[in-house]
Amino acid sequence: MSQKVTRRQFMNYSLMGVGSFMAAGMILPMGRFALDPLFQESSAGDMITTSVSVDDITEEPVSVDFTFEQQDGWYVSEVTDFAWVYRDGDQIVALSPVCKHLGCTVSWASDAANPDRFFCPCHNGLYEKNGANVPGTPPRGPLDMFEVGESDGFLTIGAVKENELV
Amino acid sequence: MLYNNRDLRVLKEEIEFVDTAIVPVMNIDFDGNMLHHANNLELIQHVTVQLEKQLKGRLLITPALTAVGGNTDSLITYKDQLFEYGFKKVISLSFDAAESEGVNNIKINSIPISDMDNNMKISIINDEVKSVIKQIINVWNQ
Numbered sequence: 001m002s003q004k005v006t007r008r009q010f011m012n013y014s015l016m017g018v019g020s021f022m023a024a025g026m027i028l029p030m031g032r033f034a035l036d037p038l039f040q041e042s043s044a045g046d047m048i049t050t051s052v053s054v055d056d057i058t059e060e061p062v063s064v065d066f067t068f069e070q071q072d073g074w075y076v077s078e079v080t081d082f083a084w085v086y087r088d089g090d091q092i093v094a095l096s097p098v099c100k101h102l103g104c105t106v107s108w109a110s111d112a113a114n115p116d117r118f119f120c121p122c123h124n125g126l127y128e129k130n131g132a133n134v135p136g137t138p139p140r141g142p143l144d145m146f147e148v149g150e151s152d153g154f155l156t157i158g159a160v161k162e163n164e165l166v
Numbered sequence: 167m168l169y170n171n172r173d174l175r176v177l178k179e180e181i182e183f184v185d186t187a188i189v190p191v192m193n194i195d196f197d198g199n200m201l202h203h204a205n206n207l208e209l210i211q212h213v214t215v216q217l218e219k220q221l222k223g224r225l226l227i228t229p230a231l232t233a234v235g236g237n238t239d240s241l242i243t244y245k246d247q248l249f250e251y252g253f254k255k256v257i258s259l260s261f262d263a264a265e266s267e268g269v270n271n272i273k274i275n276s277i278p279i280s281d282m283d284n285n286m287k288i289s290i291i292n293d294e295v296k297s298v299i300k301q302i303i304n305v306w307n308q
Binding site: 099101102103104105120121122123138 | 176180183184219220221222223224299303
């Protein structure tokens with residue numbers, strides 16, 4: 001070392017170094033705290049992942065459960081609902097099991113006289129496989145649908161929307 | 167339908183379709199069987215919530231009628247009121263097979279659910295609900 005570092009210079013350099021580490025230690029977390037919200041993905045409109053894999057879906061409607069948190073006032077509970085899911089050509093269809101008449105739960109092929117329709121046990125309502133209400137039965141409109149998606153091979157269910165098949 | 171403001175308003179208009187009233191009957195005596203009664207109360211509440219979800223458009227689930235000292239006169243009076251309002255069938259849900267005139271009774275099995283783990287509890291309750299739904303459909307088909 002040809003240059004001679006004086007004690008004063010040495011002290012200055014080391015104080016600046018330590019000081020900058022301390023400043024960084026204080027500023028960086030604050031910076032992260034301020035910038036993080038920009039990187040959060042919005043949770044509204046999330047698809048709920050089910051435990052059924054997309055490859056298992058056939059042309060025959062099956063009931064697929066999905067669980068989500070529901071808030072009633074200040075009480076949050078975990079609710080499990082289900083959808084009737086089947087494959088139509090190359091798209092997956094998920095129908096809501098809520099009867100459009102007065103809200104009973106609709107089931108597939110549970111009426112012996114109508115083996116390829118949805119049946120509501122409350123007032124004998126009938127729906128075709130695509131959700132269309134059969135005329136002459138109490139329901140006044142078709143069954144609602146769910147948004148469907150896929151995540152890692154598993155089926156995901158999203159928001160309720162009006163029937164698009166009818 | 168449940169006994170709340172919103173559903174009762176719908177009930178008024180749709181009384182022809184919502185033609186069945188389900189009345190849960192509970193024993194709440196402060197006797198040696200208290201813990202048993204408390205367990206039953208929880209069980210019947212779970213069962214009626216699931217029942218209402220399945221058959222919402224045809225059932226009205228009334229608040230539980232409580233029997234103290236074995237006195238079931240309130241059920242008779244209530245039944246008269248319900249028939250007068252326009253219900254065609256009144257079904258009582260209880261843990262004993264007490265028959266009342268004009269009221270179909272469905273007996274629920276008393277199962278000790280208070281100490282069960284959650285998955286088992288849900289499975290047991292669902293089995294009870296299925297059995298109750300079958301009996302209700304029998305009553306409708308009479």
